[in-house]
Each structure stands twice: as C-alpha cells, then as structure tokens.
Amino acid sequence: MSGKLIAVVGPSGVGKDTVMEALAAAEPRLSLVRRVITRAPEAGGEAYQPVSEAAFMQMRARGDFILHWGAHGLLYGIPKSITAELAAGRDLLVNLSRNVLAEAGARISGLEIIALQADPAILAQRLAGRGRESAADVARRLARVAEPLPTGLKTHEIDNSGALGDTISAIRARLYPEYTPS
Numbered sequence: 072m073s074g075k076l077i078a079v080v081g082p083s084g085v086g087k088d089t090v091m092e093a094l095a096a097a098e099p100r101l102s103l104v105r106r107v108i109t110r111a112p113e114a115g116g117e118a119y120q121p122v123s124e125a126a127f128m129q130m131r132a133r134g135d136f137i138l139h140w141g142a143h144g145l146l147y148g149i150p151k152s153i154t155a156e157l158a159a160g161r162d163l164l165v166n167l168s169r170n171v172l173a174e175a176g177a178r179i180s181g182l183e184i185i186a187l188q189a190d191p192a193i194l195a196q197r198l199a200g201r202g203r204e205s206a207a208d209v210a211r212r213l214a215r216v217a218e219p220l221p222t223g224l225k226t227h228e229i230d231n232s233g234a235l236g237d238t239i240s241a242i243r244a245r246l247y248p249e250y251t252p253s
C-alpha cells in the first residue's frame with residue numbers, strides 16, 4: 072500500500088519543526104522530508120539542503136521539485152523523489168506553506184494535513200526564544216497572512232499552545248487510529 076504524505080502547516084513559531092522532529096522520533100513509520108532551501112547552511116533548525124538561488128533555479132528548471140514556493144525572502148523546494156518513497160509504502164512528514172496545499176492535494180494522493188495552531192502571544196514568545204531570526208524578521212513573520220486552508224483535503228486541526236507531549240499524542244491518535252497513548 073502507498074504511504075501517506077503528512078503536511079505540517081501553520082504560522083511561523085507555532086512549532087512545526089519541533090513537532091515534526093518529535094513525531095518522527097516517536098513513530099517509526101514516519102520519516103522526515105529534507106527540504107531544499109536558499110537559506111545559509113549554518114542557520115540551524117531543521118535538516119535541510121542549503122543551496123544558492125542560482126542552484127535552486129537550475130533544480131527547478133530541471134524538474135527536480137514536486138512542489139516549490141517562496142516565503143520569508145527564501146525559496147523552498149520539495150524533491151520529486153518523495154513520490155518513489157511514498158510508492159514504496161513509507162509515510163513522510165513534510166513542512167509546507169499553506170499556499171501550496173491545494174496544489175499538493177491535486178498532485179499527491181494520500182495527502183493528510185496537520186494544521187497547527189497556537190495563541191498569537193505564544194507565537195511571538197516562541198519566535199523570540201528560537202533566536203534564528205532578527206527582531207525585524209520575527210515581526211515580519213508574525214505579520215504574514217496566509218491563505219485560508221483549502222477545503223476538501225483531509226485536515227487535522229491541532230492546538231500546540233500546550234505541552235509538546237500532548238500535541239504528539241493528539242497527532243498520533245489522528246494519524247493512526249490504532250495508537251493508544253501509554
């Protein structure tokens with residue numbers, strides 16, 4: 072049976088990368104998709120493939136990406152090779168822009184969406200605490216307005232304002248109905 076692509080989305084600072092790491096560590100069925108990003112290699116956070124803008128454009132022209140988008144002054148690409156991994160039955164976790172979900176749903180069968188939410192004051196606090204961006208970049212991230220989520224896709228809305236462990240249990244229960252919290 073084909074694997075499912077699980078897209079984690081939500082505003083900057085909501086905890087996408089943190090939740091994805093913890094989920095992949097807890098669920099042996101899940102692997103993380105490594106994104107291609109025009110971000111400096113030393114920026115930290117998720118494991119990504121850092122590339123120059125020129126290299127990104129070349130990869131895009133070659134058709135290396137199944138999805139790509141721009142946000143926060145950066146370019147992001149999802150390698151086309153994920154289709155072979157899904158066909159091999161692997162479940163994959165990927166951090167996507169909310170703006171590419173409709174396209175993702177049209178291209179990839181078995182897409183499920185984890186839409187993370189948290190209170191605005193918590194987002195501000197978490198972004199400041201993360202320390203990856205300047206104060207100006209944090210302000211821009213908080214002001215970013217995304218498209219509403221498309222309808223007709225299998226979407227799980229999950230609140231990550233509380234403890235990380237609670238979020239992980241809630242997501243596992245939604246993705247894998249046979250999961251029982253220990």
Ligand SMILES: Nc1ncnc2c1ncn2[C@@H]1O[C@H](COP(=O)(O)OP(=O)(O)O)[C@@H](O)[C@H]1O
Nearest residue numbers: 083084085086087088089197200201233234235
């Ligand atoms: N449930 C949580 N409780 C406390 N801190 C969290 C929680 N989830 C994420 N964080 C923290 O919030 C910050 C932003 O998380 P991150 O995963 O980078 O968010 P995103 O990828 O959505 O921008 C990080 O410093 C992370 O450690």
Ligand SMILES: O=P(O)(O)OC[C@H]1O[C@H](OP(=O)(O)OP(=O)(O)O)[C@H](O)[C@@H]1O
Nearest residue numbers: 082083084142147166167168169170217
């Ligand atoms: O269109 P949106 O849904 O608002 O998403 C915009 C971008 O923000 C996130 O990136 P990234 O993980 O680099 O930034 P973040 O850690 O600040 O969320 C997400 O993965 C998208 O690439």
